[in-house]
Amino acid sequence: MRNISINQLDDMPRPVVAIGTDYSHGHLLPFHTHRRGQLLYGATGVMRVSTQSGNWVVPPQRAVWIPPGVAHEVLMLGVSTRSLYIEPCTVDLGPKCQVLNVSALLRHLLMEAVDVPLMYDQVGRDGVLINLLLHELTRSAPLPLHIPMPVEGKLLSLCQTFLNMPNTHQSPQHWADQLHISLRTFNRLFRQQTGLSFRQWRQQACVVQALARLAAGEAVTRIALDFGYESPAAFSTMFRRVLGQAPSVWLEPTN
Missing domain, CATH: 2.60.120.280 (Regulatory protein AraC)
Structure with a gap:
């Protein structure tokens, strides 16, 4: 039907x-x-x-x-x-x-x-x-095309803000400071809430968000710079590390 x-x-x-x-x-x-x-x-x-x-x-x-x-x-x-x-x-x-x-x-x-x-x-x-x-x-x-989200209110808000404007340079210390907790406590909380370390989550979020923008026809160079990468090559290296293939491959038909 x-x-x-x-x-x-x-x-x-x-x-x-x-x-x-x-x-x-x-x-x-x-x-x-x-x-x-x-x-x-x-x-x-x-x-x-x-x-x-x-x-x-x-x-x-x-x-x-x-x-x-x-x-x-x-x-x-x-x-x-x-x-x-x-x-x-x-x-x-x-x-x-x-x-x-x-x-x-x-x-x-x-x-x-x-x-x-x-x-x-x-x-x-x-x-x-x-x-x-x-x-x-x-x-x-x-x-691995999932961005797990926390349930805790303030941490959830930070994650949602990040997804609206991903930035690879944001550090876990910066997030811990905004939550007024120690870095150690933040790292433990983040893994409890998402199942990932902050670094893993940040990379996965960038990759998944990038796929959506690539599908809309945006250039890798524009996305890489918006996300804070020094060059498209640096972004592509991170992308391959997370998904095993170049960004363009994920928008092509599977075999």
């Missing part, structure tokens, strides 16, 4: 409902939840997904898993999606959102699934296709 709300199809007596949707650039889906788990795949464009626990950027031809009942907001940047709405307990992809790599086989299965009849024959060809899709989905590798 295409360009139809899952709310009209949620009670279909099938474990998977596949829907394809085209969005205008900049379209925002405000916070909402689904009874089913959702695999949200962007055939084109970039998606920015937000929940209370963090933010994710989903490059082209990757997907994000959104567990059942998790409130989320999605900003669509030139996106054509293929979504699977999956009955709870059908697959185990974990209780938290995560960006997933999408293999060539999974990509073709997702594209095909939206043309499968809603009441597909579960023991026929279409049922086999859906089952193979679910098997391939469980093999998908998670990608």
